[in-house]
Amino acid sequence: MRTFRWSPQWTIAVVVVTAVAAAVTIPLSLPDEPDATVSGLPDHAVPPSILETVRLSSPHGLDGLTATLDGEPLRLRREGAALRPEVVALPEGVHVLVVTPPPGTFGESEQTEITFRVDATPPRLDIRPVEPVERGEAGEIRGTASGAVRVSAAGEETRPAADGSFTLPVRAGAGTVTVVAHDEAGNATTEDVAVTLRHPGMKAVHLTASAWASSALREPVLDLVREGRIDTVQLDIKDETGQIGYASQVPLAQEIGATTELYDARAALDLLHEEGVHVVGRLVAFRDPILGRASWESGDDQRVIQTTGGSPWSGGYGDYSFTNFADPEVREYNIALAEEAAQLGFDDILYDYVRRPDGDVSAMVIPGLTTTPEEAIASFLAESRTAVHRHGAFQGASVYGIAASRPEQIAQDIPAMSEHVDYVAPMVYPSHWGPGEYGVADPERRPYDITARSLADFQRIARENGRTRVIPWLQAFSLGVEYGPGEIRAQIEAAADNGIDSFLLWNAGCRYDPRALPPT
The missing domain is CATH 2.60.40.10 (Immunoglobulins)
Incomplete structure (x- = not known):
């Protein structure tokens, strides 16, 4: 007998020889495994x-x-x-x-x-800044995912190209989406990406809470809307006194007596929205004497910016005027008001006085400040943006005209702030510029020149991140020079010549000459 070593590739045959028959081959098929x-x-x-x-x-x-x-x-x-x-x-x-x-x-x-x-190393994920998306349109998330075999976000998935580049579609108003890059070993890298709506722009006028409560001031503004001269109304949420125009439900606002009933927020918003009006809520952030006084008297003096002598900083604005932008409770209070307003239906939250007091910063005591004032202001806007965007509202920041060239003077670093707002609103009032600014000898008498040159500077800075719009505050009041329709139109034209078709008109008395605003 012979012994065979079996391999799955072999087929064994046994040859049987008999005396009466020829040789016969009988296959024995073993499993090929x-x-x-x-x-x-x-x-x-x-x-x-x-x-x-x-x-x-x-x-x-x-x-x-x-x-x-x-x-x-x-x-x-x-x-x-x-x-x-x-x-x-x-x-x-x-x-x-x-x-x-x-x-x-x-x-x-x-x-x-x-x-x-x-392989235990997850892919490297680099995402480009996402361009804001026009309402009703689709946008794109672009980037590279080195080492990834697929990239996904918001229900969409794609396979990166050979160089790792990828593009994913994203819908308008998606908010914050999580992008995930997967490699073949199952490792993953994630990054949260904000996908914002592009601000539609505006032609707006300023109204205080008291002005809205007065039919003599409110109705002429509504006439501007009905005549097609403006498409947006800016209505105060909290003003320079720290007073809130409506019955806010934010606990600290009620505790310190900041709420009023000058207007019913929902009723006002319903009326304006029925007229097709975009509504901007102006929220004065850190100039807040009501919160400042209440904090000082309750022993919460860390909420207030102070002098080196230990008294509240006034800086010519009055006692307790400036609350501490570095204090968590002050920041939380303003963000809570912003979020409440966005929930009520304000289309924009536009911060004002989102800065430190002007003056010598070395003479100020800012409790809890661990960064530069500029960084603290920018980080406040970053915190607020999440809350505001969560409710579908835009976020803007009113800034000084001088902030374009002198950011440290009031802690308004425009490139840093622009990362966290949908638009910056520079207050480029001709009456507020000194002689010789931007090469203009007498700015207040040359509204076109000073507005055009200052806005060109802001446009250049805002383009650094490619996403933030510039919507200027323009002067609709008289100070040293009488300002009528011609001077207001000159500023609007200067903005348009810089590619800016939006503006906010400021008049503390909330009276606006329709001749300055041709119908569109």
Whole structure:
């Protein structure tokens, strides 16, 4: 008798010879299967935990089946009709698994050897700043995902190109979406990306809460709307006195007596929205004598900016005027008011006095400030933006005209602030510029020149991040020079010549000459 060593590639034939017949070949077909099977180990890079899914088996049974990993014995445990390795996290790099099955029917069985690579490094994800999206349109998230095999966000998925670049569609108003880059080993990198609506622009006038409450001031503004001269009304939420124009439900506002009932916010918003008006809520942030006085008298003096002598800073604005922009409670109070207003239906939250007091900062005590004042102001806007955008409103910041060239004077760093607002609203009133600013000898008498040149500077700075609009405050009041329709139109034209078709008109008395605003 001859002994054959069986291999799954062989077919054994037995030759039978008899005296009465020719030679006959009888095939014995044995199953064409390997001596050892390894499942759960794909033919691409794998994660360190891969042994959790690996299973070993053999047609010859499990008794006597052994394995080594990188030359070292691998401990195995029975699990049903297979063996599983004891779970151990593998280091990055190349590994060799050798499985030795028990002897087969015809003798020794062949080993199975598999080389595989463990990858524990997630892909690198770099996302470009996302352009704001026009309402009703689709936008795009673009970036690179080095080492990724797919990238997903907001229900969309794509495969990166060979260089790692990718593009994902995103809908308008998606808010913050999470982009995930996956590699073939199952590692993932995530990044939250804000997808904002592009501000539609505005032609607006300022109204105080008291002006809205007065039909003599409110109705002429509504006539401007109905005549197509403006499309937006700016209505005060909290003004320079710290007074809130409506019955706010924010607990601290009620506690310090800041609420009034000058107007019903929902009723006012309903009326304006029915007229097709965009409504901007102006929220004076850190000039707040009501909060300042209440904080000082309650012993919460950390909420107030102080002098080095230990008294509240006035800076010519009155006692307790400036609250502390670095204090968490002051910041939370203003953000709570902003979020409440956005929930009520204000389309924009436009911060004013979002700055430090003007004056010598070395003479001020700002409790809790651990960064520069400029950084603290920008970070406040970053915190607020999340709350405001959550309710579908835009966020803007009114800024001094001089902030374009002198950011440290009042802690308004325009590029830093622009990262966290949908628009900046520079107050480029001609009467507020000194002689010679931007090469204009007498700015107040040359409204076109000073407005055009200052806005050109703001446009240049805002373009640094490519997303933030410039919507200027323009002068609709007289100070040293009588300002009528011609002077107001000159400023509007100067803005338009800089590519800015939006504006906010300021008149503290809330009276506006329709001749300055041609219908559009």
